[in-house]
Amino acid sequence: MIMLNKLPEKTIERLSQYRRALLISLNNLKHHIYSHELAAMLHITPVQVRRDIMLIGYSGTLRHGYEIKELINLIGAIIDSEEGQKACVVGSGNLGKAIVSYFNGKRTKLTIVAAFDINPDKVNRVYAGVPCYHIDQMSKIIKSDNITMAIMTVPGSEAARVAESLVIVGIKGILNYTPTPVNVPDNVYLQEYDMITSLEKIAYFVKKNSQEF
Amino acid sequence: MIMLNKLPEKTIERLSQYRRALLISLNNLKHHIYSHELAAMLHITPVQVRRDIMLIGYSGTLRHGYEIKELINLIGAIIDSEEGQKACVVGSGNLGKAIVSYFNGKRTKLTIVAAFDINPDKVNRVYAGVPCYHIDQMSKIIKSDNITMAIMTVPGSEAARVAESLVIVGIKGILNYTPTPVNVPDNVYLQEYDMITSLEKIAYFVKKNSQEF
DNA sequence: ATAACACTGTTAATAAATTAACAAATAAAT
DNA sequence: ATTTATTTGTTAATTTATTAACAGTGTTAT
Ligand SMILES: NC(=O)c1ccc[n+]([C@@H]2O[C@H](COP(=O)([O-])OP(=O)(O)OC[C@H]3O[C@@H](n4cnc5c(N)ncnc54)[C@H](O)[C@@H]3O)[C@@H](O)[C@H]2O)c1
Ligand SMILES: NC(=O)c1ccc[n+]([C@@H]2O[C@H](COP(=O)([O-])OP(=O)(O)OC[C@H]3O[C@@H](n4cnc5c(N)ncnc54)[C@H](O)[C@@H]3O)[C@@H](O)[C@H]2O)c1
Numbered sequence: 001m002i003m004l005n006k007l008p009e010k011t012i013e014r015l016s017q018y019r020r021a022l023l024i025s026l027n028n029l030k031h032h033i034y035s036h037e038l039a040a041m042l043h044i045t046p047v048q049v050r051r052d053i054m055l056i057g058y059s060g061t062l063r064h065g066y067e068i069k070e071l072i073n074l075i076g077a078i079i080d081s082e083e084g085q086k087a088c089v090v091g092s093g094n095l096g097k098a099i100v101s102y103f104n105g106k107r108t109k110l111t112i113v114a115a116f117d118i119n120p121d122k123v124n125r126v127y128a129g130v131p132c133y134h135i136d137q138m139s140k141i142i143k144s145d146n147i148t149m150a151i152m153t154v155p156g157s158e159a160a161r162v163a164e165s166l167v168i169v170g171i172k173g174i175l176n177y178t179p180t181p182v183n184v185p186d187n188v189y190l191q192e193y194d195m196i197t198s199l200e201k202i203a204y205f206v207k208k209n210s211q212e213f
Numbered sequence: 214m215i216m217l218n219k220l221p222e223k224t225i226e227r228l229s230q231y232r233r234a235l236l237i238s239l240n241n242l243k244h245h246i247y248s249h250e251l252a253a254m255l256h257i258t259p260v261q262v263r264r265d266i267m268l269i270g271y272s273g274t275l276r277h278g279y280e281i282k283e284l285i286n287l288i289g290a291i292i293d294s295e296e297g298q299k300a301c302v303v304g305s306g307n308l309g310k311a312i313v314s315y316f317n318g319k320r321t322k323l324t325i326v327a328a329f330d331i332n333p334d335k336v337n338r339v340y341a342g343v344p345c346y347h348i349d350q351m352s353k354i355i356k357s358d359n360i361t362m363a364i365m366t367v368p369g370s371e372a373a374r375v376a377e378s379l380v381i382v383g384i385k386g387i388l389n390y391t392p393t394p395v396n397v398p399d400n401v402y403l404q405e406y407d408m409i410t411s412l413e414k415i416a417y418f419v420k421k422n423s424q425e426f
Numbered sequence: 427a428t429a430a431c432a433c434t435g436t437t438a439a440t441a442a443a444t445t446a447a448c449a450a451a452t453a454a455a456t
Numbered sequence: 457a458t459t460t461a462t463t464t465g466t467t468a469a470t471t472t473a474t475t476a477a478c479a480g481t482g483t484t485a486t
Contacts, residue, residue: 005421010473016413020392034433041394043403046434047475054435062482063433079413081420087412094314098307099408106392106409110416148419149412172422173415175408179233179319181254189418190256191411195312195388196319198404199300199362200229200292202386203323205402206361207294208218209385223443247463259463260445267465275451275464 011052012079017042018052019075022068034065080109086147090162091154092117092132095177099151101128112151114141139169149173156180224265225292230255231265232288235281247278293322299360303375304367305330305345308390312364314341325364327354352382362386369393 007015021041025033035046035053042049053066058074060066089096092115103112115132117123123134133141141147150171154162156179163182166174176182176192184190220228234254238246248266249259266272266279271287273279302309305328316325328345330336336347346354354360363384367375369392376395379387386402389395397403 008473012417013410013414016410017407020407020409021394024393036433040396043394043405045475048473050434051436051474060434062480063484064482065433079417081416085416085419094307094311098311101307102408103412107413110409110412149415151412173419175411175415180237181234181256183253187422189415189422191415192256193406193411194230194233195315196233196323197226197229198388198406199316199323199364200320201226202362202388202402202404203294203298204225204292206298206386209400209402221443249463258445261443263464264444264466273464276453276462278463 007055007078011055014042014044014048014052015056015075015079018049019072019079022072022075026068026072031068032061032064032066033068033071035060037065076109080107084109084111085149086111086113086145087149087151088112088114088116088138088142088147089130089151089153090116090135090138090166091152091158092119092122092127093153096151096153097127099153099177100130104128104130113145113147116141138165142166142169142171147171149175151175151177152182153177220268220291224268227255227257227261227265228269228288228292231262232285232292235285235288239281239285244281245274245277245279246281246284248273250278289322297322297324298362299324299326299358300362300364301325301327301329301351301355301360302343302364302366303329303348303351303379304365304371305332305335305340306366309364309366310340312366312390313343317341317343326358326360329354351378355379355382355384360384362388364388364390365395366390 018038021038022033035049038049039046053060053071056074056078058066058071087110089100089112096115100112100115112130115127115130116135116138117132118135122132125132148171150166150173152159152162152174159176159178159180159182163174163176163184167184167188171188173189174184174191176190179194179196181192182190231251234251235246248262251262252259266284269287269291271279271284300323302313302325309328313325313328325343328340328343329348329351330345331348335345338345361384363379363386365372365375365387372389372391372393372395376387376389376397380397380401384401387397387404389403389405392407392409394405395403
């Protein structure tokens with residue numbers, strides 16, 4: 001393959017979004033798609049799309065655009081791992097359950113295979129096809145099931161503790177939905193997301209737009 | 214005030230995160246904070262912090278860093294609106310409820326004041342202090358309550374329709390958690406977030422890191 | 427056949443974001 | 457007193473990301 005080793009981080013992010021858009025188009029029985037169509041779906045420019053697609057070494061056909069299935073497969077070859085990767089959810093509350101039920105079956109190479117909680121009412125139940133175990137079993141199950149990623153949806157007060165044990169067990173990627181930032185070593189990839197930041201950003205631009213008229 | 218009109222978009226995002234970190238520190242009874250402490254909490258560099266703070270025209274004191282309360286207030290003056298802004302949630306399912314319960318009382322100037330749904334079982338209930346109305350009342354309530362922002366948590370199949378009516382009613386900012394991209398006019402600020410993209414990005418870097426050793 | 431059109435692919439230009447570098451200031455240590 | 461440590465504020469340099477420009481090429485219309 002080409003030197004896909006250093007794709008820009010933003011391109012990686014968009015590749016996932018392209019695939020999502022492509023899957024939607026495929027569902028609508030389309031076979032080909034133009035850069036400007038993909039661009040419109042992602043609210044970006046067609047040039048950006050073409051440039052990204054150039055970077056991953058794919059070529060569309062003139063006048064017909066890109067072959068959707070081919071492009072989906074190529075994106076998969078780049079962002080998925082051959083063997084697939086498994087994730088778990090820590091904290092089976094409102095958000096944890098929402099995520100599990102959303103994710104279920106959406107992607108082939110990426111699956112949520114376990115949830116963990118301390119509350120006895122949640123433990124040993126299956127929600128949206130995903131079993132919830134007691135947190136005490138976390139280490140065992142993560143190792144035996146070869147889980148590489150974790151989504152944190154525990155209360156903020158538990159975040160640090162949970163992150164620490166995830167690192168110890170050997171988790172390599174963490175998505176922290178808790179409002180409490182955590183620390184992990186360099187070899188663990190961490191992403192933190194806070195809904196309030198998203199909403200505050202929107203609020204800022206709404207205010208700003210309204211002032212401009 | 215200074216020319217805060219064209220703060221970089223990324224800075225805006227970080228201002229919200231700084232405030233979150235500052236509130237945590239304030240809770241821990243701290244009064245001052247260094248750029249490197251804020252940086253560590255956000256996993257960025259101290260220079261970045263100082264630069265952002267320079268951009269908003271604030272000055273810390275040498276050897277003591279920044280006065281937490283002052284900085285919180287200044288950030289508020291920039292990203293909040295004086296009168297506050299109101300948001301609603303459309304789709305009172307798993308995710309909608311998680312969001313409402315999370316948000317409740319977290320910020321003073323930004324509040325979720327209503328939820329909407331079509332399911333009669335959800336309508337006319339109050340969840341985490343937020344009443345859920347039938348979608349038919351959306352237009353009326355958004356106008357009467359002066360709601361400016363909406364968080365979309367309906368099924369993907371409903372996204373386009375819902376976004377369209379939100380725009381018609383005069384909503385100025387939309388946060389779309391649906392996996393279906395929507396289109397809005399230029400004067401409406403739109404942000405789309407898909408958890409799968411976050412997780413796929415993590416998966417990519419986990420794979421990449423593992424290959425590097 | 428030829429012109430007009432509508433695409434892609436790519437290099438070059440520009441803009442945005444981050445980081446480096448360092449002067450200035452002040453507290454603490456000697 | 458003087459030196460050493462820290463820490464801020466700011467400009468300049470660098471890196472990263474986006475956009476512009478345009479050549480190349482099949483397709484359709486004339
Ligand atoms: N980032 C966002 O956008 C966003 C949105 C909503 C909620 N949240 C955050 O996500 C987290 C979960 O929110 P929620 O509404 O689902 O809360 P919740 O209280 O419904 O769920 C938390 C779950 O974690 C479990 N738990 C507590 N301590 C634990 C531990 N040490 N180990 C394992 N499980 C433990 C609880 O039993 C509970 O089931 C909170 O931190 C909340 O602030 C974030
Ligand atoms: N982006 C993410 O990170 C993420 C995570 C989880 C879920 N989701 C998405 O968020 C959405 C909600 O997920 P969920 O798990 O809460 O689903 P859900 O089915 O529990 O909730 C959807 C709610 O919307 C209501 N609804 C349906 N049509 C409506 C309409 N026209 N107007 C108003 N309300 C309507 C339903 O009655 C239901 O209460 C889905 O699109 C899901 O794919 C996104």
